[in-house]
Amino acid sequence: MSKSYLSLEFIDKSFERNGVRSDVLTQVSLGVEKGEFISIIGHSGCGKSTLLNIVAGLTKATTGVVFLDGQVVDAPGPDRGVVFQNHSLLPWLTVYENVSLAVDKVFSRTKSKAERHDWVMRNLDLVQMGHAKDKRPSEVSGGMKQRVGIARALAMEPKVLLLDEPFGALDALTRAHLQDQVMQIHAELGNTVMMITHDVDEAVLLSDRIVMMTNGPAARIGEVLDVPIARPRRRIELATDPTYIRCRSAVLKFLYERHRLVEAA
Amino acid sequence: MSVTNLNIKSDAAAKPSASIVTLSRAAPPSAGFRMPGFVKTLADNVLPPIITLAFLLVAWEFLCSSPTSSLPAPSRVLEESWALIVDPFYVGQGTDQGMFWHIFASLQRVAVGYALAAIAGIALGTLIGQSDLAMRGLDPIFQVLRTVPPLAWLPLSLAAFRDGNPSAIFVIFITAVWPVIINTAVGIRNIPQDYQNVSKVLRLNGYEYFTKIMLPAAAPYIFTGLRIGIGLSWLAIVAAEMLIGGVGIGFFIWDAWNSSLISDIIVALVYVGIVGFLLDRVIALIANAVTRGNVKA
Numbered sequence: 001m002s003k004s005y006l007s008l009e010f011i012d013k014s015f016e017r018n019g020v021r022s023d024v025l026t027q028v029s030l031g032v033e034k035g036e037f038i039s040i041i042g043h044s045g046c047g048k049s050t051l052l053n054i055v056a057g058l059t060k061a062t063t064g065v066v067f068l069d070g071q072v073v074d075a076p077g078p079d080r081g082v083v084f085q086n087h088s089l090l091p092w093l094t095v096y097e098n099v100s101l102a103v104d105k106v107f108s109r110t111k112s113k114a115e116r117h118d119w120v121m122r123n124l125d126l127v128q129m130g131h132a133k134d135k136r137p138s139e140v141s142g143g144m145k146q147r148v149g150i151a152r153a154l155a156m157e158p159k160v161l162l163l164d165e166p167f168g169a170l171d172a173l174t175r176a177h178l179q180d181q182v183m184q185i186h187a188e189l190g191n192t193v194m195m196i197t198h199d200v201d202e203a204v205l206l207s208d209r210i211v212m213m214t215n216g217p218a219a220r221i222g223e224v225l226d227v228p229i230a231r232p233r234r235r236i237e238l239a240t241d242p243t244y245i246r247c248r249s250a251v252l253k254f255l256y257e258r259h260r261l262v263e264a265a
Numbered sequence: 266m267s268v269t270n271l272n273i274k275s276d277a278a279a280k281p282s283a284s285i286v287t288l289s290r291a292a293p294p295s296a297g298f299r300m301p302g303f304v305k306t307l308a309d310n311v312l313p314p315i316i317t318l319a320f321l322l323v324a325w326e327f328l329c330s331s332p333t334s335s336l337p338a339p340s341r342v343l344e345e346s347w348a349l350i351v352d353p354f355y356v357g358q359g360t361d362q363g364m365f366w367h368i369f370a371s372l373q374r375v376a377v378g379y380a381l382a383a384i385a386g387i388a389l390g391t392l393i394g395q396s397d398l399a400m401r402g403l404d405p406i407f408q409v410l411r412t413v414p415p416l417a418w419l420p421l422s423l424a425a426f427r428d429g430n431p432s433a434i435f436v437i438f439i440t441a442v443w444p445v446i447i448n449t450a451v452g453i454r455n456i457p458q459d460y461q462n463v464s465k466v467l468r469l470n471g472y473e474y475f476t477k478i479m480l481p482a483a484a485p486y487i488f489t490g491l492r493i494g495i496g497l498s499w500l501a502i503v504a505a506e507m508l509i510g511g512v513g514i515g516f517f518i519w520d521a522w523n524s525s526l527i528s529d530i531i532v533a534l535v536y537v538g539i540v541g542f543l544l545d546r547v548i549a550l551i552a553n554a555v556t557r558g559n560v561k562a
């Protein structure tokens with residue numbers, strides 16, 4: 001059997017606190033092909049962020065293995081660029097320095113100083129942040145911060161880009177703008193992307209496949225939905241596209257009928 | 266310095282263990298008449314303290330004007346200590362020096378003791394901020410030791426060093442080191458998980474993590490510790506020098522008291538106050554420059 005580019009195999013995750021075991025994820029298996037855009041959607045608390053952290057190597061799975069390009073993932077590394085939920089830029093560095101910190105570390109041997117500078121600028125231009133390179137994170141808007149976060153992750157030339165609810169903290173207009181930008185970057189560079197989201201429209205708009213998680217505890221993959229909409233996708237046209245509407249209602253049905261979030265008593 | 270227990274959970278959002286309180290100014294009232302910008306700023310900032318000072322001096326003059334008063338009035342201070350005031354660079358025999366040289370000698374001791382305290386404090390603070398084991402081992406001891414008054418260390422250090430100067434430096438060191446240790450440790454414990462994740466994804470090594478993440482992230486806390494430390498150092502040096510003798514502002518005050526030169530003591534206090542204020546401002550300026558205004562003090 002040939003393995004997928006990114007392959008999650010029988011991931012279990014449980015935490016133990018004061019001798020009480022709580023399962024977060026059970027038997028999560030998933031294959032992601034090279035260049036594919038995958039979204040993972042589920043109600044909050046279903047362990048989707050935990051899953052992303054396991055792929056990133058920031059959290060260890062209790063059992064199960066993650067393979068990326070044939071290699072076992074057991075520690076964080078620059079081959080999995082993470083865009084964190086709250087941008088996680090270092091406030092004492094400028095926009096440029098935040099990206100160059102990553103570039104200088106990852107390409108210290110393979111690129112010359114001038115090449116690294118060009119590479120930083122290319123990635124900042126890719127997210128249209130080249131103009132603000134000397135600003136500090138506190139001086140730019142939330143959407144701009146997230147764009148720099150994306151530039152930093154892209155600049156590492158990761159094998160897979162991991163987005164952890166990247167647009168969750170943004171207003172709707174900024175969010176739409178950034179979604180378009182991510183689609184454009186994905187079309188240009190053909191990255192493999194795994195995105196965590198709780199926004200149905202975002203998932204359908206961006207993804208090739210949507211992985212729907214059941215509610216925790218002991219969440220598992222409930223269903224995987226193909227989104228057979230041709231790219232490039234335009235959000236205005238999609239609003240009336242029958243495939244879009246079908247996919248959207250399938251996700252909604254899964255989330256709100258079959259796996260309605262049960263309020264914790 | 267506020268009392269702080271270092272036994273905080275590392276994920277708890279702990280406040281800096283001690284903070285420096287500065288009074289912020291209320292919004293200036295809208296001026297009824299217009300003045301050129303810099304004149305107005307000058308008038309707004311310089312006039313009120315000058316008026317307050319003048320008022321205090323007048324009150325002091327009035328209260329101490331009777332011939333039987335035990336303390337000299339400002340006019341008598343000027344009269345009696347005029348030589349001291351006008352010639353701070355006077356060089357005489359032994360401890361008979363101008364004010365500048367006394368202050369300079371004290372500052373030298375503070376500089377050495379404080380520099381050692383800053384280095385040791387940041388190093389130890391980093392250690393107990395980083396390692397739970399080190400914290401469990403060292404923190405209880407530090408919490409006890411830091412309550413020992415600075416001067417209580419002096420006899421012990423005199424016994425150990427058998428000399429006044431290193432003893433005074435040691436007292437400065439032991440006074441200033443605790444707030445630096447504690448604030449550094451709290452700062453390092455409070456480094457957000459996000460920054461640690463970033464460093465893990467980038468695979469920063471220990472040295473890179475220390476210089477690129479840990480120090481800048483903890484810098485606002487470290488500088489809070491350093492600012493408290495410099496204030497305490499200056500408090501301790503005067504007391505320590507009273508006991509060890511030699512050239513130094515502390516001994517100068519003690520000597521003046523023994524010679525009943527009360528006016529000289531008052532001049533010396535003015536110097537001590539101004540120098541202490543300047544030391545605090547210098548550390549604050551450095552903090553601002555280094556952390557680019559990120560110090561919330």
